[in-house]
Amino acid sequence: MLLSIRHETVYHYTAALTYTIQQLRLSPRPDPHQQVRTWEIQTTGRRNAFIDAFGNIGHMLTITGLHDEVRILAGGTVSVDPLDRGRLPGNHILSPLVFTVPTRLTQPDDGIVAFATQHVKAGARSAALLALAEAIRGSVDYRTGATEVTTSAADALRLGQGVCQDHAHLFLSCCHVHGIPARYVSGYIDPGETEHGASHAWVDVWVEEVDFSGWVSIDVTHACFAGDAYCRLAIGRDYDSAAPVRGVRHGGGFESLSVRVDVSPTNS
Structure with a gap:
């Protein structure tokens, strides 16, 4: 596209x-x-x-x-080329372990540990990670203005409201609980007929599957794989490193x- x-x-x-x-x-x-x-x-x-x-x-x-x-x-x-189930092509310069380190915005607290334990397990595959995105979307309603760029994943989960960057931070935090590499992505999305679009944030998560080992791109806010409607600006450990x-x-x-x-x- x-x-x-x-x-x-x-x-x-x-x-x-x-x-x-x-x-x-x-x-x-x-x-x-x-x-x-x-x-x-x-x-x-x-x-x-x-x-x-x-x-x-x-x-x-x-x-x-x-x-x-x-x-x-x-x-x-x-x-932007289409992606097969969000799978990103090679060219992985950094070790995925770089993206297992929590930050101030993604540090899991007791509430996130309990949420992550309920909704995802170590070594989860793509389908389970999409289910995690769905659980996050169901627990943190999308509401513009409900949070700030300084709001942490733990605060967003307690509030039960947030925007795309809060959804992304909570997903990263849940992955950190289980040692799953995951990184923040900032960019743009063609909104089409969806409610949320234009400037956007989503995640890449590292998976080890029978036919694929690498990064899978997931839009947590829409609980779907990212594809050719998404333009990537920057990746990082959280919003602060990709703003x-x-x-x-x-x-x-x-x-x-x-x-x-x-x-x-x-x-x-």
């Missing part, structure tokens, strides 16, 4: 800033099943490109001098944020 993507992020401030630094992960990953046809990032300030430890393409954006707005526009077209935009500033007073993401299939 050829996806046309436009992602605009605008920070507004009530007072002038003197300095902004943002870490951007807004370029699609060079994964074997997706090919970038065109892609451009537009910002003010200076951008320096880098590749992080997980193989993500990043840019360090710095803006100096007085400013009261930071506008970031990224977009282009990306061709599209993160940064700090000097000055600025109160901040307001507006984000618009448009994703649609295209023929050109």
Whole structure:
């Protein structure tokens, strides 16, 4: 599928800033099943490109001098191949054991241990992992604004509400309970007729099956395998290591944020 993507992020401030630094992960990953046809990032300030430890393409954006707005526009077209039951092609640079380490956002507490013990077992195969996604979707209702980017998996499970990143964090945390490698994915999805789309988060989980050993990509929010409607930006241990935009500033007073993401299939 050829996806046309436009992602605009605008920070507004009530007072002038003197300095902004943002870490951007807004370029699609060079994964074997997706090919970038065109892609451009537009910002003010200076951008320096880098590749992080997980193989993500990043840019360090710095803006100096007085400013009261930071506008970031990224977009282009990306061709994504279909996946067989979410199975990702090879090119695994890092050991999957890198993704068995809990983080602040995915650290399991007693509630998650009990939930994971009930809904998944060590060495689980794809069907069982999809069932875990279904259990998470049934326990944490999708509700925009119910949580923050700092909300942990344990907090989301206790609250019983969250968004796609909370679903992903809870899935990772359950996998960590059983030592199953699993990683966070940020990117875009063609929403089609579904309720949740555009900017999105899901997971990759390592499976050992009779006919396949490797990463399987699962959309926890929709309890389905990811496929050619999904464009991958970054992977990491959690949101913090795969966020599209993160940064700090000097000055600025109160901040307001507006984000618009448009994703649609295209023929050109």
